[in-house]
Amino acid sequence: MAYIQLRNITKKFGSVYANRRICLDIHKGEIHALLGGNGSGKTTLMNILAGRYKYDEGNILIDGRKAVFHSPGDSVKAGIGMIHQHVDLVDSLSVEENILAGTEKGLFPTRKKARGKIKDLAELYDFHVEPEGKVYQLTIGGKQAVEILKVFYRGASVLILDEPTSVLAPIEARALFVNLGKMKENGCAIVLITHKMQEVFDISDRVTVLRKGEAVYTSLTADTGQSMLTEKMVGHAIEGRTEYRAAPRRDIRPLLAVSDVTVHNRFGSAALSGVSLDIRPGEIHGIAGAAGSGQKELCDVIAGIAAADEGRILYNGKDIAHMPIAGRAAKGVRIGYVPEDRMDTGLVGGMCISDNVMLRRIDREKGLFFNEKKARDLALRIIGKYGVDAVDPAQKLKDLSGGNIQKILLGREIEEAPDLLITAYPVRGLDIGATNYIFGLLRERRDSGMAILFVGEDTDVLLELCDRISTLYRGRLTATLDAAGTTKAELGLFMAGGGTGGTR
Amino acid sequence: MIQDIALFLQTAIIMGTPLLLATVGEILTEKAGHINLGVEGMMMIGAVTGFLVGFATNDPLLAALAAGMSGFLSSQIFAFLTVSLKANQLVAGFVLTIFLTGLANLIGSNYGNATLSSEFTQKIGAVAVPGLSRIPLIGPALFHQSIIVYLGIFIAVSAWVYLNKTRFGLSLKVVGENPSFADDAGIPVAVYQYVHIGIGGFLSGMAGACLTLVIVPRWQETVTAGMGWIAIALVIFATWNPSRAIFGAYLFGALKGLAFKFQGTSIEIGGASLSLPSQILDLFPYIITIAVLIAITLGKRRENQPPRWLGKAYFREER
Numbered sequence: 001m002a003y004i005q006l007r008n009i010t011k012k013f014g015s016v017y018a019n020r021r022i023c024l025d026i027h028k029g030e031i032h033a034l035l036g037g038n039g040s041g042k043t044t045l046m047n048i049l050a051g052r053y054k055y056d057e058g059n060i061l062i063d064g065r066k067a068v069f070h071s072p073g074d075s076v077k078a079g080i081g082m083i084h085q086h087v088d089l090v091d092s093l094s095v096e097e098n099i100l101a102g103t104e105k106g107l108f109p110t111r112k113k114a115r116g117k118i119k120d121l122a123e124l125y126d127f128h129v130e131p132e133g134k135v136y137q138l139t140i141g142g143k144q145a146v147e148i149l150k151v152f153y154r155g156a157s158v159l160i161l162d163e164p165t166s167v168l169a170p171i172e173a174r175a176l177f178v179n180l181g182k183m184k185e186n187g188c189a190i191v192l193i194t195h196k197m198q199e200v201f202d203i204s205d206r207v208t209v210l211r212k213g214e215a216v217y218t219s220l221t222a223d224t225g226q227s228m229l230t231e232k233m234v235g236h237a238i239e240g241r242t243e244y245r246a247a248p249r250r251d252i253r254p255l256l257a258v259s260d261v262t263v264h265n266r267f268g269s270a271a272l273s274g275v276s277l278d279i280r281p282g283e284i285h286g287i288a289g290a291a292g293s294g295q296k297e298l299c300d301v302i303a304g305i306a307a308a309d310e311g312r313i314l315y316n317g318k319d320i321a322h323m324p325i326a327g328r329a330a331k332g333v334r335i336g337y338v339p340e341d342r343m344d345t346g347l348v349g350g351m352c353i354s355d356n357v358m359l360r361r362i363d364r365e366k367g368l369f370f371n372e373k374k375a376r377d378l379a380l381r382i383i384g385k386y387g388v389d390a391v392d393p394a395q396k397l398k399d400l401s402g403g404n405i406q407k408i409l410l411g412r413e414i415e416e417a418p419d420l421l422i423t424a425y426p427v428r429g430l431d432i433g434a435t436n437y438i439f440g441l442l443r444e445r446r447d448s449g450m451a452i453l454f455v456g457e458d459t460d461v462l463l464e465l466c467d468r469i470s471t472l473y474r475g476r477l478t479a480t481l482d483a484a485g486t487t488k489a490e491l492g493l494f495m496a497g498g499g500t501g502g503t504r
Numbered sequence: 505m506i507q508d509i510a511l512f513l514q515t516a517i518i519m520g521t522p523l524l525l526a527t528v529g530e531i532l533t534e535k536a537g538h539i540n541l542g543v544e545g546m547m548m549i550g551a552v553t554g555f556l557v558g559f560a561t562n563d564p565l566l567a568a569l570a571a572g573m574s575g576f577l578s579s580q581i582f583a584f585l586t587v588s589l590k591a592n593q594l595v596a597g598f599v600l601t602i603f604l605t606g607l608a609n610l611i612g613s614n615y616g617n618a619t620l621s622s623e624f625t626q627k628i629g630a631v632a633v634p635g636l637s638r639i640p641l642i643g644p645a646l647f648h649q650s651i652i653v654y655l656g657i658f659i660a661v662s663a664w665v666y667l668n669k670t671r672f673g674l675s676l677k678v679v680g681e682n683p684s685f686a687d688d689a690g691i692p693v694a695v696y697q698y699v700h701i702g703i704g705g706f707l708s709g710m711a712g713a714c715l716t717l718v719i720v721p722r723w724q725e726t727v728t729a730g731m732g733w734i735a736i737a738l739v740i741f742a743t744w745n746p747s748r749a750i751f752g753a754y755l756f757g758a759l760k761g762l763a764f765k766f767q768g769t770s771i772e773i774g775g776a777s778l779s780l781p782s783q784i785l786d787l788f789p790y791i792i793t794i795a796v797l798i799a800i801t802l803g804k805r806r807e808n809q810p811p812r813w814l815g816k817a818y819f820r821e822e823r
Contacts, residue, residue: 073690102689104671
């Protein structure tokens with residue numbers, strides 16, 4: 001019998017079903033992959049098991065007995081620990097304070113014994129973290145290690161990980177998978193939420209596919225195949241991707257030349273140090289690296305949102321490093337930007353589609369009053385041209401799905417006809433259909449001469465999509481490589497700061 | 505001259521004491537992630553309650569406890585609105601101040617001329633420690649004071665120990681920094697918020713009573729004179745550290761004392777008589793606070809930053 005059984009779990013947000021009569025068995029000593037596209041209800045289901053969400057119908061059985069969680073604390077007591085997709089720690093406190101908060105006894109607790117237990121756990125999983133160091137000094141991988149230590153310190157026997165590799169460099173992801181294997185051998189039950197097919201086959205024993213809030217398929221991983229899972233995820237068979245790639249064109253003068261750019265964060269440390277690279281018209285230039293290696297700073301500084309502390313950025317020979325973003329279009333600098341956090345920086349969720357598509361050009365409009373017809377026409381054009389699943393431009397943006405929101409953002413930026421398009425993680429969290437559409441769109445723009453800077457996390461995607469790839473490691477550029485002829489392993493090495501560096 | 509300075513220091517510390525109590529209370533409230541702008545109002549209600557109970561019973565302890573309780577109960581209105589109903593904290597706190605100021609003035613309207621018995625003022629007034637209080641310059645400031653001054657220091661130091669050395673303090677910091685983390689860790693988030701908003705209210709109430717029972721000592725409609733707002737500014741000045749608040753409160757107390765002393769007097773400079781309006785001295789605390797606020801914002805130390813969740817409501821199911 002399964003250790004944890006979810007029976008007919010139903011959860012509604014307003015009138016929308018996030019989960020609908022889902023049944024799921026979680027066994028000890030087994031890794032269970034939860035596969036599904038964006039908005040398929042994976043995270044919601046696991047938040048229910050972690051006690052964060054109340055469910056409307058159904059039962060949770062642990063070891064055959066019915067369990068009722070009133071708070072996340074109850075779920076922790078039942079031995080369930082969840083590692084959320086976004087690191088959820090207190091930066092200003094120390095590692096051990098983060099691990100121990102809420103577990104200590106007595107008014108003035110002594111830390112000696114606890115520290116020993118933390119060190120033993122860290123050794124077991126080969127984590128190199130100092131219990132007394134502050135969390136803000138850690139890399140994202142280090143923070144994730146602290147989360148894992150926290151969960152096991154509290155005696156978890158069931159571990160839920162929500163897209164854990166999306167923030168990790170390949171080498172860190174491999175280390176994590178080795179650890180998941182150890183936990184499995186120690187008798188833990190593990191649930192891995194993912195949208196990456198490869199991970200399912202790399203590590204899981206059992207796989208369940210969710211689509212639109214329903215569990216549509218469960219199988220032992222060994223008994224199923226990639227095309228089967230894809231079909232279940234998308235709901236229909238999917239045609240293969242186009243594998244066309246143009247040869248990099250070395251003869252063309254770079255559109256943009258970044259030289260020796262350094263950017264400090266607000267606490268004074270260098271987020272980007274001495275980075276130089278160039279981007280040519282008609283190429284997709286990839287940026288690879290673990291999350292937080294300086295990608296955001298690089299994009300912001302090129303887009304003109306942040307100022308470079310040192311170095312130059314030449315756009316067609318003109319230094320734009322300190323050119324304010326407002327006057328750029330008038331001076332012929334046309335850079336489009338699809339930022340990483342599309343809902344915070346790129347768009348305004350509470351506003352309607354037509355208002356959002358006008359945001360980029362509103363300061364160039366004439367007259368006092370807003371031309372609503374023009375906005376509506378532009379919105380309708382983007383909806384039609386980019387296949388957005390929306391009927392009314394007056395619809396609020398946040399009510400659309402992630403894929404449709406991203407299409408609107410991309411469409412808005414492309415309609416401005418930029419010479420350079422910066423895209424940071426444009427397919428994060430999107431399902432296969434939307435992902436393929438966006439990759440196709442980027443290729444098509446590239447072939448029509450646009451220069452594209454593509455920040456990505458998945459090495460397979462980077463190698464397939466990009467013409468050249470630059471790797472960032474802790475704010476430094478470690479290499480710029482031709483995608484053709486570069487292997488995944490080489491790329492991973494440079495992303496982890498290894499290799500001799502250099503340019504090919 | 506030395507006697508003048510000694511008197512000035514003594515005044516600075518007693519004037520700083522209500523600020524210290526209110527500031528420590530607000531620090532604990534803000535550490536739970538809630539910013540309560542009702543401090544001025546809670547000081548007013550504490551001031552009137554403490555005065556009336558002291559007037560009626562002649563018992564300083566009872567008066568102080570009653571003042572604290574009135575602040576505590578008032579703060580629970582704020583807690584209910586912002587923790588349970590998730591109302592906007594700034595609006596709730598501001599309205600609380602307006603409401604409580606009006607209520608305090610209504611309650612105290614017939615007591616404008618009442619005075620405390622000499623028996624009462626003796627019990628709670630300044631007591632000289634034999635010998636030590638004769639130390640030149642600092643003797644009177646440190647050893648010729650009301651018991652409330654020592655209580656203030658004790659509370660501030662205790663609050664520091666509580667925050668930094670106890671497990672409850674750690675849990676409190678986690679609640680204010682990252683409530684969803686606290687929730688996962690089994691820390692009862694709402695309980696921590698109610699309790700620390702309550703402690704903040706209790707201390708604000710006592711701070712108000714400190715004015716009407718010890719410093720002024722009588723009931724006036726304008727008795728707090730903006731001290732509650734200065735306390736909120738002092739929280740930033742002290743960078744959420746109760747022991748730093750001691751220094752800040754006395755410094756601001758000194759400025760208050762100066763403003764009081766220079767009221768209506770004029771300084772002779774080169775034969776010309778220059779009168780310094782006390783309002784200018786009243787401005788100093790705010791100017792200093794703004795300078796500190798800017799320094800923190802530009803500053804590089806993560807430990808001095810405000811609690812990350814300050815002012816925001818926590819919804820467990822928010823997506």
